[in-house]
Amino acid sequence: xxxEDLMGRIGPAxxxxxxxxxxxxxxxxxxxxxxxxxxxxxxxAEGYTLYPIFIAHQHEVSIGxxxxxxxxxxxxxxxxxxxxxxxxxxxxxxxxxxxxxxxxFKNTNEYMCLFVIVPEGANFVFYPYK
Numbered sequence: 001x002x003x004e005d006l007m008g009r010i011g012p013a014x015x016x017x018x019x020x021x022x023x024x025x026x027x028x029x030x031x032x033x034x035x036x037x038x039x040x041x042x043x044x045a046e047g048y049t050l051y052p053i054f055i056a057h058q059h060e061v062s063i064g065x066x067x068x069x070x071x072x073x074x075x076x077x078x079x080x081x082x083x084x085x086x087x088x089x090x091x092x093x094x095x096x097x098x099x100x101x102x103x104x105f106k107n108t109n110e111y112m113c114l115f116v117i118v119p120e121g122a123n124f125v126f127y128p129y130k
Contacts, residue, residue, distance in 0.1 A: 051084035
C-alpha cells in the first residue's frame with residue numbers, strides 16, 4: 001500500500017483531509033528521508049536484515065528502537081526502526097505470511113517500508129525516498 005492510498009481513504013471531500021495526521025506524516029517523511037535511507041542501507045549491508053521496517057507513530061510504542069524523535073526534532077512523527085524478523089518474532093506478521101510479505105516488499109533503494117500507527121489502526125505503507 002502506498003501512503004496516497006491510505007490518505008485516499010479519508011476522501012477528498014471530507015473536512016478531516018486538511019487536518020489528517022497523514023498529511024503531516026508525508027512532510028516528516030520527506031524531512032527524514034535521507035536518514036531513513038542511510039539506516040536501511042546500513043542494516044542490509046551489515047547483514048542485520050534484508051527487510052528494514054520503520055515504525056511511524058505519534059505515541060509510545062513498544063516495538064523497534066527509537067531512531068528519530070518528534071520531540072527532539074520538532075516534528076509531528078517519531079520513527080522507530082525494526083525488521084521483518086522482529087515483526088515475525090512478535091507476531092505482528094504471522095509466520096505463514098512471511099513469504100507473502102517478502103514477495104511484495106519494494107526495492108529498498110527506492111522505497112522505505114513503514115508501519116504506520118494511527119488511532120484507527122496500523123498498516124504497512126511503502127513511501128518513496130525523496
